[in-house]
Amino acid sequence: xxxxxxxxxxxxxxxxxxxxxxxxxxxxxxxxxxxxxxxxxxxxxxxxxxxxxxxxxxxxxxxxxxxxxxxxxxxxxxxxxxxxxxxxxxxxxxxxxxxxxxxxxxxxxxxxxxxxxxxxxxxxxxxxxxxxxxxxxxxxxxxxxxxxxxxxxxxxxxxxxxxxxxxxxxxxxxxxxxxxxxxxxxxxxxxxxxxxxxxxxxxxxxxxxxxxxxxxxxxxxxxxxxxxxxxxxxxxxxxxxxxxxxxxxxxxxxxxxxxxxxxxxxxxxxxxxxxxxxxxxxxxxxxxxxxxxxxxxxxxxxxxxxxxxxxxxxxxxxxxxxxxxxxxxxxxxxxxxxxxxxxxxxxxxxxxxxxxxxxxxxxxxxxxxxxxxxxxxxxxxxxxxxxxxxxxxxxxxxxxx
Numbered sequence: 001x002x003x004x005x006x007x008x009x010x011x012x013x014x015x016x017x018x019x020x021x022x023x024x025x026x027x028x029x030x031x032x033x034x035x036x037x038x039x040x041x042x043x044x045x046x047x048x049x050x051x052x053x054x055x056x057x058x059x060x061x062x063x064x065x066x067x068x069x070x071x072x073x074x075x076x077x078x079x080x081x082x083x084x085x086x087x088x089x090x091x092x093x094x095x096x097x098x099x100x101x102x103x104x105x106x107x108x109x110x111x112x113x114x115x116x117x118x119x120x121x122x123x124x125x126x127x128x129x130x131x132x133x134x135x136x137x138x139x140x141x142x143x144x145x146x147x148x149x150x151x152x153x154x155x156x157x158x159x160x161x162x163x164x165x166x167x168x169x170x171x172x173x174x175x176x177x178x179x180x181x182x183x184x185x186x187x188x189x190x191x192x193x194x195x196x197x198x199x200x201x202x203x204x205x206x207x208x209x210x211x212x213x214x215x216x217x218x219x220x221x222x223x224x225x226x227x228x229x230x231x232x233x234x235x236x237x238x239x240x241x242x243x244x245x246x247x248x249x250x251x252x253x254x255x256x257x258x259x260x261x262x263x264x265x266x267x268x269x270x271x272x273x274x275x276x277x278x279x280x281x282x283x284x285x286x287x288x289x290x291x292x293x294x295x296x297x298x299x300x301x302x303x304x305x306x307x308x309x310x311x312x313x314x315x316x317x318x319x320x321x322x323x324x325x326x327x328x329x330x331x332x333x334x335x336x337x338x339x340x341x342x343x344x345x346x347x348x349x350x351x352x353x354x355x356x357x358x359x360x361x362x363x364x365x366x367x368x369x370x371x372x373x374x375x376x377x378x379x380x381x382x383x384x385x386x387x388x389x390x391x392x393x394x395x396x397x398x399x400x401x
Contacts, residue, residue: 005235008127014110015323022117029328051101063087066192071096082129085246086204138324150193150335153321156186163263167320168271173352179219185255197261209243226251264343273300277354282370289385290347
């Protein structure tokens with residue numbers, strides 16, 4: 001392998017170009033039509049035929065996640081290296097339950113088709129690597145609840161004998177904060193919570209490169225340099241707002257390099273990039289406040305994370321990952337609340353956006369410190385669920401006007 005750099009078009013995901021097909025679409029959350037659109041079977045067949053007619057595919061690659069195996073056919077060697085970085089590649093004879101066909105040579109608008117019955121993911125019109133990553137996660141998020149496993153768009157790490165989860169959309173600081181030098185990283189983006197505990201879904205990292213320095217992001221910076229030395233680094237859109245770096249988790253020195261089960265979550269952090277400075281730096285929440293914040297996912301979308309997003313924009317993203325969680329929001333929230341109550345997990349709301357007192361964004365080191373204090377303190381923060389829930393409902397009321 002060798003280090004590669006790729007400039008994609010578009011430079012972000014295209015969630016509004018995604019369609020689902022098959023009888024199992026009855027299990028989708030159709031109250032979120034932007035992300036859960038149902039297509040016509042004849043359109044799927046036409047697109048599938050078009051992809052099958054292409055003759056420039058490389059040898060297929062097989063890989064696995066938690067409970068779901070995949071085979072990917074692509075015409076781009078850089079996409080194969082990205083898959084090698086992000087997932088556990090399996091033997092050539094271990095064909096996946098799901099098959100991905102991704103062709104970057106067809107001149108067309110982005111199109112992402114998912115057939116839930118035939119277990120096919122079709123991608124064309126985009127070279128953005130994140131479509132593979134989030135396409136896989138969307139499938140996993142649909143499949144795992146069938147087996148009482150909760151897929152989560154969150155980072156996970158251990159610290160001083162505790163297991164911790166960190167939810168947040170791109171730009172909230174999830175990847176950076178969960179990759180603290182004092183933590184041992186389980187995953188920076190996607191995990192599953194089952195009766196056996198917490199387990200990673202991916203075996204790689206996909207970090208934003210904006211502002212990356214040894215001082216501000218030491219763990220990620222060192223991992224990137226290690227990946228560069230090992231010829232496994234994938235640089236994506238280095239000049240764009242959504243510039244990304246992909247590398248195997250084995251390049252992160254203080255991380256778990258093999259998939260295994262970890263203890264149930266002791267602490268859960270909901271990160272909100274509060275662009276308006278409504279919420280305090282950290283709040284301890286419980287009961288209905290946990291459900292409400294998880295189901296609404298109040299935060300801000302950052303420039304570049306989706307095609308066409310050019311400025312910070314307040315958004316509600318249920319489950320802190322609405323584009324990748326296709327079942328009903330209640331399906332995921334019921335599972336989360338059950339596990340929080342069963343295992344006595346502490347839940348905190350963390351504002352990584354604007355400080356209400358200064359009007360400036362909270363400093364990274366400040367946020368790191370308050371999270372560690374929340375984990376280590378023998379005297380938990382006072383529960384302020386009622387106060388922050390009132391603020392949230394005011395925001396939602398304003399959104400609905």
